[in-house]
Every structure is written in C-alpha cells, then in structure tokens.
Amino acid sequence: MESVVAMVGLFWITPEAMYLGSPPAADGRCVRLNAAGLEAVDPERSRTWTWEELRAVTVEEVPRQGMAGRLSGIVDSLVMSLGGGEVPPTMTLRLETRNGPERLRIYSAAAGGYSAEEEALSQELLGRIAAGPADL
Numbered sequence: 001m002e003s004v005v006a007m008v009g010l011f012w013i014t015p016e017a018m019y020l021g022s023p024p025a026a027d028g029r030c031v032r033l034n035a036a037g038l039e040a041v042d043p044e045r046s047r048t049w050t051w052e053e054l055r056a057v058t059v060e061e062v063p064r065q066g067m068a069g070r071l072s073g074i075v076d077s078l079v080m081s082l083g084g085g086e087v088p089p090t091m092t093l094r095l096e097t098r099n100g101p102e103r104l105r106i107y108s109a110a111a112g113g114y115s116a117e118e119e120a121l122s123q124e125l126l127g128r129i130a131a132g133p134a135d136l
Helices: 070-081 116-131
Strands: 006-008 011-013 018-020 030-033 037-041 047-050 054-060 090-097 100-107
Antiparallel strands (some): 006 011, 054 090, 090 100
16 A cells, blocks of 8 residues: 655645654654644654643744745655755744643745645644644
C-alpha cells in the first residue's frame, strides 16, 4: 500500500500522524496533534498538553505567499524537513493554557508561505479542535 502524505493549509498529514507546520525536521522538532492533545517535540525540551488544558491555540507570524510557485515551495519544504538544505521558515504557536500563555517556534511546512485563505481556514479548524473533543 502506498503511503499518502498531504499538506492541508498549516497541517502536514501522514498515515501515522498529524502535524502543525512541518513534519519532524532533521533536529526532530515538530508539533504533533492527536486525540489526547498537542505534543511539542524539541531536542532540548519536549512538552505535551491535553485538549482540556488548552483554552486557545493559534499560529502567528505565518509566512505569506500567493499560489504562484506553491508546488516548488512544497517540494523545497519536504527536502528541508528531511535534513537537506537550510532551515525552513518559522511561525509562532501561541497556546493559552490553564497555567498561562506559552509560545513555541515551529517550522513552516511551506517554504514559499501560505495563502491568506489557507491560514484562515487552518486557524478556524485549529480553534475547533482545541475547543472540543477532537477526533483525529
């Protein structure tokens, strides 16, 4: 069976996991979403939050690009995330938790950026996932 990988807005989806931003980079850094919550994997300090602990989840400083050149940006992102080439662009993940705000730097999955529509739809979906029971 062929493995299907899809980038949908700010999300990178594989048969095994759903990521916010890029899949695990060469250094292992990523943000993985699952039914239980959100896991921030970082070589220095990995952390997890359950959906019940999170009051809000938003992505800031999303890199922008129109649809022109989108395919080459996706290919470049995949190559960078697999360890070849420069560090991909970053975004800020802002979490509002029971214990106060948290900010994390995450890698973008789109080297060339995202459209405004992709960002808006992704932010809405992320808000809905964080607001209620997630079926991921």
